[in-house]
Amino acid sequence: MHGVRLRTRVCVALLLARKGRHMSGNDDIAHIEEELPLQDLPLDAWHRVRGARMVGFAGYHMPIQYEGIMAEHAWTREHAGLFDVSHMGQLTFSGDGVDEALEHLLPSDIKGLKPFRQRYSMLLDEEGGILDDLMVSRLGGGAFDGADIYMVVNGATKYDDIGWMIEHLPDEVVMNHMDEQALLALQGPEAGEALASLIPETADLIFMQSGPFVWRGVPLWISRSGYTGEDGFEISVPAGDVTLLADALCDLPQVKPIGLGARDSLRLEAGLPLYGHDLTPAVSTIGADLGFAIQKRRREEGGFIGHARVMKELADGPGSRRVGLKIEGRLPAREGAAIYAGDVLVGEVTSGGFAPTVGAPIAMGWVSLPHAGLGEALEIEVRGKRIAATVAPMPFVPHRYRRKA
């Protein structure tokens, strides 16, 4: 929970100047400070009026909770929750050779990505370490000034991602950081009917499909995806219109605003990794069990940064793996807790907490390969005590994506 370091922004600004590339938004770097002060997102006042407790996250004031994490978690699993994720980085890419350029940066199949389709992918460094995980989609219908590709990256890493990509993209490819766009996520089993009551055409979207829509004259880019394991949408909306849209959504009987706290417990139950915790530059795609993001052609042909590590780990296996952990008893094991097999230290918890839908503590962690098999009995040290844990399949709560129309 720290501010974006100024160093990063200076770095981006310098790279921008050097490459002569356009980046929209306010890049005022006149104030030399160790840390940038927390910034306000477009819905800041809206959250406060609705009773949110605000915390610093990814450089912004963000709502951690409204009525309480347990109630918000349960509401999202049963109805529909509205999350403000405007801290995330929304980028577009266009220009000649954009697919080839992005296939150099991303291990996923971009050339085969059809208009209005979305894929989960990641940025890898030269050693195959994960710099960020992200969603990438092919635009269509003239959205975002006719750009080709739309990408959503994590808020805490967006300036580093931009710097990395500027460094590795050819001059012909134009990247635009749309920091004038807000992003909302509407998640839960009633999200579909709720959104369709405002925008009937969204009923036709299926999981990982996206498209341009218009609501009261406001252009929206909506994808059917999310970070809770539930059916739902992510809605990119101009910052100036987001308050109106958030009000319209929360006026619906199915929808309540949900904070970051429940977002974290929902994604943990869904087995979805959190960048900066479960994924870092120290870990690899295959060990992270994210090999699905690297399609067959990309594995065979390579041609992306970090390919050598991916191929080596596909052949030899990774040194350790990201696993789910079911915990006995009620004491939660948190990030940083050591994982043991007998007396041997075999790993570390990277996310953990009480899982409201499961009704018990669960965790995600990295465990050395020989001890990472399903059903493996391990122990986690919490405040000097050992608690029993078992390597468990993820998700902990079944996904309920809408895969068919």
Add this chain to the structure above:
Amino acid sequence: MSRYFTDEHEWIDVAGEIATVGITDYAQEQLGDIVFVELPAEGTSFEKGDDAAVVESVKAASDVYAPISGEVVETNSALEDEPALVNSDAEEDGWFFKLRIADASELEGLMNEAAYKKFVASL
């Protein structure tokens, strides 16, 4: 019986040589949904300020300090099955543990209810 408060948001009910300790309603509100309370073993002796218990909310673990020195004579076993009692009734049924008071003079610097209310209002 008199009730004292600390600036660590604990309350202490004193009856004779026994002090009952819990966290305040303000503290439970700040912590959010409580899912586990780790209580000390009976017979443990604490110096004032020692880590005495841990409250786990959905998001985080928080330490509860011994507000005064003493020996644990009883813990609230109801919290094992229902940690949410701390949310629903922090200042009565959600008590944590009882101490046999080692040094009654340590109570002198603590706040009364009016002073604690004023303290919370200033936060």
